[in-house]
Amino acid sequence: MCTDLLLSNKKPWIFSASVFLFFFFFFSSSASMKIIEKIEQAQKDKHIAYSFEYFPPKTELGFANLIDRLGRMSQLEPEFISCTWGAGGSTHDRTLELCSTAQSLYGLDTLMHLTCTNMEKEKVDIALKQAKEAGIRNILALRGDPPRGHEYWTPVDSHFTHAIDLVKYIRQEYKDYFCIGVAGYPEGHIDCPDKEQDMTYLKEKVDAGADFIMTQLFYDSDICIAWIQKCRERGIHVPIVPGIMPIPTYQSFRRMINLCNVKVPAKVMQDLDAIKGDDQKVKEYGVKLAVSMIQHLYLDADICNFHISTLNLERSTRLILEALHLHTVGKSVKAGKVSPWAPIHDPSRAELWDEFPNGRYGDSRSPAYGEVTHSAGQIISTSQATLKWGQPELEKDIQNLFIKYIRGEINSLPWCDESLGTETGAIYQRLCEIIERGYWTVSSQPAVNGASSQDNVYGWGPKGGYVYQKAFLEFFVSDTQIEELLVRLTKDDSITFYATNQKGDFRTNVSDADEAQNAVTWGVFPGKEIIQPTIIEKASFEAWKDDAFELWKEWEEQYAPNSKSQKLLCDIGQRYWLVNVVHNDFQQPDLLFDVMLSK
Structure with missing residues (x-):
């Protein structure tokens, strides 16, 4: 695990705009x-x-x-x-x-x-x-x-x-x-x-x-x-x-x-x-x-x-x-001047942060963090949106779209611009059950305990290695279901979660003292340190949530003002919570789904 950055709540290398301006004029103008x-x-x-x-x-x-x-x-x-x-x-x-x-x-x-x-x-x-x-x-x-699909923008x-x-x-x-x-x-x-x-x-x-x-x-x-x-x-x-x-x-x-x-x-x-x-x-x-x-x-x-x-x-x-x-x-490349707010670390090890970039849940220390190809998700033109996603008028209509996506009947949602990966086949049925319970999934992965890096389903990285995953889910859930769900999740000591809504209300079972980068995907390869391309933490979750809720608004703008579809999407964006749940016992692949589906 890369430990060359010492994290602290004070973050001494992070400066306000006024302090930046001081250093800017101090060094040169x-x-x-x-x-x-x-x-x-x-x-x-x-x-x-x-x-x-x-x-x-x-x-x-x-x-x-x-x-x-x-x-x-x-x-x-x-x-x-x-x-x-x-x-x-x-x-x-x-x-x-x-x-x-x-x-x-x-x-x-x-x-x-x-x-x-x-x-x-x-x-x-x-x-x-x-x-x-x-x-x-x-x-x-x-x-x-302009906002994608901007007929009513x-x-x-x-x-x-x-x-x-x-x-x-x-x-x-x-x-x-x-x-x-x-x-x-x-x-x-x-x-x-x-x-x-x-x-x-x-x-x-x-x-x-x-x-x-x-x-x-x-x-x-x-x-x-x-x-x-x-x-x-x-x-x-x-x-x-x-x-x-x-x-x-x-x-x-x-x-x-x-x-x-x-x-x-x-x-x-x-x-x-x-x-x-x-x-x-x-x-x-x-x-x-x-x-x-x-x-x-x-x-x-x-x-x-x-x-x-x-x-x-x-x-x-x-x-x-x-x-x-x-x-x-082979020429040595070293910084001539050291930025007063930059952390000190070994540059060769820093490359491990982004050797295998992984979108919104890559390593938030990486300079490349947040590069999701400049797009949080997918919003298409109004005519295409209507053709693909119809004109939903009830929450059940939205729920059915999430199920159709899991089943492969549609190839995208506003938060997911490609068809599901092959590994989703291992949890396909359980994802459908979870969505039917009102948990509309936008990201997920099954637990994996030491699959070959060349595995056709789970493999990644150079050959000769082994890869691991913790099961996690990310989904939207109604404000009427959130409290009961969080109580249930809190009962399992192996589960960590983050939850927020559009207003900025925030809930987690991770204390400030325990806050850390939770690697949910990692690989062990010949001649390399352990590589962790997928990390769940408060910083990355909060960075992503603004985009996640903005996509509800962009979807809403696909439809005529005051139409039933526009009002429905506006209401959902304002009421629903975004929740990320990780089950940290990767040797027990079914436990996360058992908890999510329990009464």
């Missing part, structure tokens, strides 16, 4: 340079230049450790780094803090993402003003994603409905102070099926003042090359920077390409399908694929700039640069 100059110089010199993308982690520890990781990765010498912006400004403070720290502490030029959808003009003004005050000179101007500010509105506004208010980038879509924007129209929109953004284009992820280099050629033919001559995303896991890769509607060459899918049970091989394949894409674009299309979406992971990015001979193999 120098501004970054416009990155367009670096992009153009790399193209002129005909040498490969690279930059890194990060996102603000959801937990305090994850953010503190990202600052520490950023120090090591700065010695890989990226041309600049970028930081994503949460929908509606949800990560405003953290995005600004990450960009400012990268500049002041590590001397990195920064590109701050800024989205305008669901952002009032006042929020945009504040973000731009604070960016300038922090010395940030580069903005990636994006529309951002109303924008909060008519000033900003498209990225071009943001580009024009920045140029109007700040002239040429900011270098502005915009997004480009080699396969066409998912909301614009007409590719010619999409190209017109792109040219309009450039004509409005954009300095460069950064592409969405893709996995077919030929498609990107053909698209760049079309851009040039349409008179778009600003630099184009391809976005490269290494594959972290098979599951997250499938989720991302489905979410973004990205095409993948048949050969790549065949290769990945053949190794999907070996996470280590998938990660290695992802590195090789990224290397081959960069080489193809550089050698055959004269593209010199590449933006690597790191997903806050360190190892894959470093291996890509080593394979391209852009970073010396």
